[in-house]
Amino acid sequence: MVIARPRRPPEPASTSPSGRPPAARPYHHGNLRQALLEAALEIARLHGPERVSVREAARRVGVSPAAPFRHFPTRRALMTAMAEEAALRLRIEVAKSLGRERGDALARLRAIGRGYLAWSRRHAAHFRIVSARDEIDLDGSATLRHEVAVVRGMTEQALREARAAGRVAARHEPAALALLARATVYGLARMQLDGHFAQWDVAADAVPQAMEDTLALLVELMAASGKADGAPDRN
Amino acid sequence: MVIARPRRPPEPASTSPSGRPPAARPYHHGNLRQALLEAALEIARLHGPERVSVREAARRVGVSPAAPFRHFPTRRALMTAMAEEAALRLRIEVAKSLGRERGDALARLRAIGRGYLAWSRRHAAHFRIVSARDEIDLDGSATLRHEVAVVRGMTEQALREARAAGRVAARHEPAALALLARATVYGLARMQLDGHFAQWDVAADAVPQAMEDTLALLVELMAASGKADGAPDRN
DNA sequence: ACCTGAACACCGTTCAAGT
DNA sequence: ACCTGAACACCGTTCAAGT
Numbered sequence: 001m002v003i004a005r006p007r008r009p010p011e012p013a014s015t016s017p018s019g020r021p022p023a024a025r026p027y028h029h030g031n032l033r034q035a036l037l038e039a040a041l042e043i044a045r046l047h048g049p050e051r052v053s054v055r056e057a058a059r060r061v062g063v064s065p066a067a068p069f070r071h072f073p074t075r076r077a078l079m080t081a082m083a084e085e086a087a088l089r090l091r092i093e094v095a096k097s098l099g100r101e102r103g104d105a106l107a108r109l110r111a112i113g114r115g116y117l118a119w120s121r122r123h124a125a126h127f128r129i130v131s132a133r134d135e136i137d138l139d140g141s142a143t144l145r146h147e148v149a150v151v152r153g154m155t156e157q158a159l160r161e162a163r164a165a166g167r168v169a170a171r172h173e174p175a176a177l178a179l180l181a182r183a184t185v186y187g188l189a190r191m192q193l194d195g196h197f198a199q200w201d202v203a204a205d206a207v208p209q210a211m212e213d214t215l216a217l218l219v220e221l222m223a224a225s226g227k228a229d230g231a232p233d234r235n
Numbered sequence: 236m237v238i239a240r241p242r243r244p245p246e247p248a249s250t251s252p253s254g255r256p257p258a259a260r261p262y263h264h265g266n267l268r269q270a271l272l273e274a275a276l277e278i279a280r281l282h283g284p285e286r287v288s289v290r291e292a293a294r295r296v297g298v299s300p301a302a303p304f305r306h307f308p309t310r311r312a313l314m315t316a317m318a319e320e321a322a323l324r325l326r327i328e329v330a331k332s333l334g335r336e337r338g339d340a341l342a343r344l345r346a347i348g349r350g351y352l353a354w355s356r357r358h359a360a361h362f363r364i365v366s367a368r369d370e371i372d373l374d375g376s377a378t379l380r381h382e383v384a385v386v387r388g389m390t391e392q393a394l395r396e397a398r399a400a401g402r403v404a405a406r407h408e409p410a411a412l413a414l415l416a417r418a419t420v421y422g423l424a425r426m427q428l429d430g431h432f433a434q435w436d437v438a439a440d441a442v443p444q445a446m447e448d449t450l451a452l453l454v455e456l457m458a459a460s461g462k463a464d465g466a467p468d469r470n
Numbered sequence: 471a472c473c474t475g476a477a478c479a480c481c482g483t484t485c486a487a488g489t
Numbered sequence: 490a491c492c493t494g495a496a497c498a499c500c501g502t503t504c505a506a507g508t
Contacts, residue, residue: 187422194368
């Protein structure tokens with residue numbers, strides 16, 4: 001299912017196609033860090049994150065087994081760097097999905113969840129890494145913490161606005177609702193990652209719809225609480 | 236935090252304390268399979284499931300590196316056997332929690348979730364294994380599939396009864412509500428596993444309460460949908 | 471500054487041979 | 490039937506040495 005991108009090993013290239021002096025890297029790779037990240041992601045796509053090895057990444061890039069350790073002091077550092085990249089892209093996708101939404105606060109909440117879920121589906125390998133706590137240094141990465149905090153902020157903001165507009169019952173704290181939304185969305189993403197949907201009679205090709213529906217159901221229940229509350233409906 | 240159980244290597248014991256003929260196992264272990272499972276679980280508790288190695292388990296039990304392969308053809312088989320044990324105990328805990336509950340159908344739904352979450356907290360290492368799709372053969376284990384199906388069955392049963400009693404809006408399918416409950420509960424359990432709660436300003440000692448509250452919130456939203464529905468309240 | 475080569479202490483797994 | 494011992498092809502990581 002995963003289409004391998006055309007991967008062209010960075011050619012010893014003693015002559016360059018351009019007129020400029022040749023790259024000529026018999027020794028110095030020049031962009032080893034990024035090349036290793038890409039190679040590692042490729043391995044994760046093909047065989048899963050747990051099968052990523054520093055040696056194999058080095059082999060694919062064409063350097064010695066020890067070369068990566070100049071850029072990544074441990075295997076964990078390599079995995080964490082991949083996770084940072086993933087978290088950044090995930091946050092951007094969520095922000096885009098939110099930006100496109102023209103509906104009310106609860107529609108925006110749903111858009112956030114939808115963006116998150118869509119990205120997790122489209123970039124399964126990358127998502128697995130960003131949520132593979134065993135393999136990365138979550139607490140040690142400021143980048144990682146920041147990206148998560150941004151998504152959390154968007155979620156709580158939407159829910160604060162929803163409460164202010166009487167779209168959810170006033171007795172529910174936005175923070176509590178945000179945590180519920182978070183748990184549900186993360187749970188859905190993980191269920192797919194961990195292969196649980198088959199057990200719930202959801203076929204592989206029905207998973208996106210099931211995710212959407214479940215998210216929509218949660219948002220609907222929140223909205224119903226606003227009505228049951230008898231809070232002002234400002235529409 | 237994990238208290239190591241008194242682990243007594245199975246003593247060469249050429250003389251037995253009882254009057255019976257000595258166990259005398261210089262070669263045949265007698266209960267190697269179970270001993271390996273326990274040793275592996277101990278490693279998982281101390282260092283995490285990803286650090287479980289067949290060799291280390293063999294070493295702890297006092298057999299050669301090749302001995303385990305008579306009982307577990309691959310490392311994955313060993314991990315899967317641990318997961319089966321975990322799934323069984325988890326299901327029993329959930330059933331107990333459900334059995335103790337004297338309230339209505341939604342209270343029973345909540346009891347199921349509470350049992351699941353409590354077990355996942357108390358047996359974190361075991362829970363990590365049962366939900367570590369990368370490390371186990373979920374689809375290949377009939378036991379695993381069965382235990383998951385049983386918990387699912389309890390969940391849907393509670394929601395069918397809740398709908399019949401008008402406790403949730405009739406327009407919501409029990410199966411859809413069950414999937415939502417499942418995603419939420421699994422998401423909460425995974426958030427702790429993956430160390431996400433700190434990012435949501437939930438301190439370690441507040442996690443159990445946050446889980447309970449979030450589950451309670453979901454159930455309350457479901458109940459509110461029943462009221463908004465104008466369905467008969469048979470209390 | 472960046473990379474190689476060789477080494478060390480590990481893995482999972484296989485297989486002939488022992489009991 | 491169950492286990493050992495030795496081997497193979499891997500790891501992550503270190504470190505002196507090369508460019």
